[in-house]
Amino acid sequence: MTNNKFVYFPPGRKEYFFSVNLMEKSRGVDFLYSPFSVSTKLFWNLLLNSNFFRSFFTCDQKSMPSSIQTILKLLDSNNAAFQIKIGTEGPDQKTTLIKYSKKDITFFKIGNTKRGIELINNEYAILNELNGKFNAPKVKNFYLKEGVQFMETDYIIAQKIKSTTINESIFLYLLNIASRNVDSNESITTSFNHGDCCPWNLLQQGESNVLLIDWELAGKYVLGYDLFTYVFQTAFLLTPNISNRQILEDNMVWIQRFFDNFDIEDIKQYLSCFVIAKLEDEKRKGKVSKLTKKYLQLHQDLPNLQL
Secondary structure, three states, rough: OOOEEEEEOOOOOOOOOEEHHHHOOOOOOOOOOOOHHHHHHHHHHHHHHHHHHHHOOOOEHHHHHHHHHHHHHOOOOOOEEEEEEEEOOOOOOEEEEEOOOOOEEEEEEEEEEEHHHHHHHHHHHHHHHHOHHHOOOOEEEEEEEEOEEEEEEEEOEEEEEEOOOOOOHHHHHHHHHHHOOEEEOOOHHHHEEEEOHHHHHHHEEEEEEEEEEEOOOOOOEEOOHHHHHHHHHHHHHOOOOOHHHHHHHHHHHHHHHHHHHOOOHHHHHHHHHHHHHHHHHHHOOOOOOOHHHHHHHHEEEHHHHHO
């Protein structure tokens, strides 16, 4: 295999890079990227199936970002193919990478910023603590090389979930996670949460088995944090024109069922704590994002929402 030619996506910010030969034999390859909107599905389909179309979005390794060139050098990229995702630019930025060699397929999380390395260290600790629980991947290798933190985990063969709405399998999986380390000794109940529970971090194995990847934000949060993230953040990013009232109405059966399981009646209190936590997290990133505006609006709407 050769890795000197890469297909990039999307055209504007070049967030994903794929070795050309992976795109050419796309059947049977589990890609890091999964389209959700109609436009991205069309574009992605053309990239996979049209050599001519793909040629307009192909680059040499030498023209890739310098950080990616450094990573490929440190990983000994000769005779290997890659899928690479560059994280959102900022202090939290990390790189996700799948390496295909003649021997095996390996999954890497890579950080070279202070905050990026902190997040990988947290994920390393969480994955070791879980030791496969919740179908989480297991760590295979963990090392710092020339100031770059590498974490290698099991490569999980699974497909990204196709639906962005909650179903029974997703609900039971989130309920199972939330039931770990529940602490009701404080004024508000907290529990273990994944921390970034959105469809793009969910994989599906078979008809009913789902699992989360990307555990770097996992830890102790207000009860329901993952559920509310899935409900609101998914809607904010994929269907931004839907009102907060409609989002709640569409998902209230799951929200009510979730909190009934913990004998909690004041759901609004938990939603309020969730929104405040999200706003604090967005503020820490140092910029006013679309999500910041959406969570601010939700905070303003809360007194008038029925739960």
